[in-house]
Amino acid sequence: MAGSKNVFIDNEYTIMSEIVDNENVTQRELSKKLGISVSTVNVLIKKMIKKGLIKMIQVTQKQVFYMLTPIGLMEKAKKTVRYLKAHYRAIYETKEKIKSIIGELGQEHDAIFVLMHDDEMGEMIALAVDEIDITHSKAKIQVLDKKQKLDIKDFKSPVLVYMAESEEDLKEYVNNKTLKIVNLTEKL
Numbered sequence: 001m002a003g004s005k006n007v008f009i010d011n012e013y014t015i016m017s018e019i020v021d022n023e024n025v026t027q028r029e030l031s032k033k034l035g036i037s038v039s040t041v042n043v044l045i046k047k048m049i050k051k052g053l054i055k056m057i058q059v060t061q062k063q064v065f066y067m068l069t070p071i072g073l074m075e076k077a078k079k080t081v082r083y084l085k086a087h088y089r090a091i092y093e094t095k096e097k098i099k100s101i102i103g104e105l106g107q108e109h110d111a112i113f114v115l116m117h118d119d120e121m122g123e124m125i126a127l128a129v130d131e132i133d134i135t136h137s138k139a140k141i142q143v144l145d146k147k148q149k150l151d152i153k154d155f156k157s158p159v160l161v162y163m164a165e166s167e168e169d170l171k172e173y174v175n176n177k178t179l180k181i182v183n184l185t186e187k188l
Contacts, residue, residue, distance in 0.1 A: 010083070011036065011044055012048060012053070012075075012079070013076065013079040013080075013083065014030075015030055015041070015048065015054075016048075016053065016068055016075070016076040017076070018030055018033060019054060019066045019067065020068060024063070027041045027042055027045065030045075045066070051071075052069055052071045052072070053068065053069060053075055054067065054072050055067045055068075055069050094188060095124050095128045095131075097187075097188055098124065098163075098184055098188070099128045099132050101161075101182075101187050102114070102129065102141070102161060103133075105159050105161065105182065106132075106138065106139035106141070107138070108157070108159075109139050109155075109157045109158060109159040109180065110138055110140065110155050110156055110157050110158065111140050111142065111154075111155040111158040111159070112139045112140070112141045112158075112159050112161060113142050113144055113150055113158060113159070113160045113161065114129055114141065114143045114144065114160075114161045114162070115144050115145075115146065115160060115161065116143055116144065116145050116146075117162075117164060121163045122163075125163055126143070129143060140155075146169050150179075152178065156178075157178070157180070158179050158180070159179070159180040159181070160181045160182070161182050161184060162181070162183060163184040164185070167183075
């Protein structure tokens with residue numbers, strides 16, 4: 001998406017979403033949520049009012065309500081679609097990269113053990129493993145959960161593949177000299 005705004009962090013979208021959830025939202029609360037200054041939130045809101053995306057209603061001298069206009073609702077819907085498309089594309093590309101990495105490991109090793117975690121990344125790895133075409137690979141692929149023991153005695157060059165931020169689940173494998181350990185997080 002070269003040349004386009006970063007749809008992963010869109011302050012206007014976040015402001016519109018917060019207004020839909022809470023018309024009483026303050027600029028200070030928006031500032032905290034977005035991690036930007038109150039003055040920047042103020043500039044963004046004024047810009048959005050000028051564009052016709054939101055409407056500000058003065059309730060008291062110190063309290064205002066914000067509402068999305070019909071134009072604002074349409075813009076929020078467009079931004080939502082762009083956001084979802086970008087995230088699904090990132091997920092798809094990550095899954096394809098995982099397949100490629102495991103495929104390459106299958107050319108070098110006779111066994112690939114995939115250590116699964118019960119989280120979103122584990123689900124993505126499971127999808128990648130299900131889609132891998134092992135017809136051109138010499139490796140056997142076996143999916144393990146954290147409780148399963150690893151049996152590598154029948155293999156000459158096994159590899160353990162995992163994706164985690166910490167290596168706590170790998171304590172029992174680290175000292176095994178014949179087992180190569182690959183953290184997918186480092187390869188993505």
